[in-house]
Amino acid sequence: MRLKDVIVGAVMAGAGITYLRMTAALPQRDGVDAGTVPTILASMMIALGLIELVGALRRPAATKAEIRAASSGLVTVGLTLLLIAGFIAALRPFGFPIATAIYLFLQFLVLTPQSAKRSVPLYAGLAIASSVLIFATFRYAFDLLLPAGPLVAWLN
Structure with a gap:
């Protein structure tokens, strides 16, 4: 169970990083633009993936x-x-x-x-x-x- 959580956390963080890199290609302007919401979503995805990864690594093995x-x-x-x-x-x-x-x-x-x-x-x-x-x-x-x-x- 713990291994699955580690994999899910790592994949989620990796997908967030990939998504963040893709948003860098969007045209940018001052203030809110087309890349604002995707950047926020990618950042949240990375954060949630890291939280899951750290939590899974700190959790004891399943009974x-x-x-x-x-x-x-x-x-x-x-x-x-x-x-x-x-x-x-x-x-x-x-x-x-x-x-x-x-x-x-x-x-x-x-x-x-x-x-x-x-x-x-x-x-x-x-x-x-x-x-x-x-x-x-x-x-x-x-x-x-x-x-x-x-x-x-x-x-x-």
């Missing part, structure tokens, strides 16, 4: 219980990646609102700890409401079209 707990987290990550792949595959045939509602509902189930009570009606309501709100915001407020799928017949 067997911690390794077991981390392996259960890998199952959650694997299921999440499968759900994301399924969401991408479902976007075209089902459209954004339906695919997003299904994805969010299943993701809520995956992310609920085993020891917690699962509230299926609450998860379904949140998934549907969130999907409709996001779709309506992008379609009507931002005027950006998301795939509507079979719902296109009911939209103007």
